[in-house]
Amino acid sequence: DTGVSQDPRHKITKRGQNVTFRCDPISEHNRLYWYRQTLGQGPEFLTYFQNEAQLEKSRLLSDRFSAERPKGSFSTLEIQRTEQGDSAMYLCASSPQRINEKLFFGSGTQLSVL
Amino acid sequence: DAKTTQPPSMDCAEGRAANLPCNHSTISGNEYVYWYRQIHSQGPQYIIHGLKNNETNEMASLIITEDRKSSTLILPHATLRDTAVYYCIVRVASSGSRLTFGEGTQLTVNP
Numbered sequence: 145d146t147g148v149s150q151d152p153r154h155k156i157t158k159r160g161q162n163v164t165f166r167c168d169p170i171s172e173h174n175r176l177y178w179y180r181q182t183l184g185q186g187p188e189f190l191t192y193f194q195n196e197a198q199l200e201k202s203r204l205l206s207d208r209f210s211a212e213r214p215k216g217s218f219s220t221l222e223i224q225r226t227e228q229g230d231s232a233m234y235l236c237a238s239s240p241q242r243i244n245e246k247l248f249f250g251s252g253t254q255l256s257v258l
Numbered sequence: 259d260a261k262t263t264q265p266p267s268m269d270c271a272e273g274r275a276a277n278l279p280c281n282h283s284t285i286s287g288n289e290y291v292y293w294y295r296q297i298h299s300q301g302p303q304y305i306i307h308g309l310k311n312n313e314t315n316e317m318a319s320l321i322i323t324e325d326r327k328s329s330t331l332i333l334p335h336a337t338l339r340d341t342a343v344y345y346c347i348v349r350v351a352s353s354g355s356r357l358t359f360g361e362g363t364q365l366t367v368n369p
Contacts, residue, residue: 148301177356179359184361185361186343186345186359186360186361186362187302187357187359188359189356189357189358192356200356235301235302237301237302243351244290244307244351246304247294247302247304247357248304249300249301249302249303250301251299251300251301252300252301
């Protein structure tokens with residue numbers, strides 16, 4: 145068990161550019177979650193996958209955001225035409241499929257949009 | 259999910275017990291109380307959860323009042339490494355349901 149891995153740890157981009165983050169969950173965890181966290185706030189839910197199916201999306205996930213989990217293993221989160229308001233920590237978590245499962249979080253990708 | 263209320267910050271002396279309160283007066287019968295913590299620059303970490311009964315594990319104890327409207331997380335012997343933001347969350351007992359984080363309590367353990 146190597147934990148949830150996120151790449152990159154830090155990303156600096158210019159406004160208007162596209163960025164993509166990757167999350168590798170704990171192997172055999174079939175649930176995967178994306179959260180966003182801004183300074184001083186708790187994490188906010190963005191979206192959730194069970195295997196390759198995206199089962200829930202928050203209203204926070206505008207049409208500039210897209211998440212995929214093509215083979216039910218790793219996931220990517222893409223932000224198109226980034227805005228300064230997208231600057232945040234993007235956290236990924238995974239869990240097994242059972243009632244009251246614990247979520248295991250990665251260390252996040254810190255995005256700065258200049 | 260029910261809303262929770264936590265103090266924004268608390269201090270604790272190293273080696274003493276840290277008691278972190280949480281109010282969840284609108285909790286429903288099928289909602290569990292969860293605690294996570296987040297150490298600076300890391301993702302949140304699960305601590306403990308419970309429904310009605312008090313719970314204890316290797317990290318902490320969770321005391322839930324009989325009416326379930328509030329709870330207390332107890333770290334019996336706080337260390338400097340316990341300095342973190344602690345989040346109290348209530349969550350429906352169904353698989354896949356989201357965690358809704360509030361702003362949490364910043365616990366600072368002082369030497």
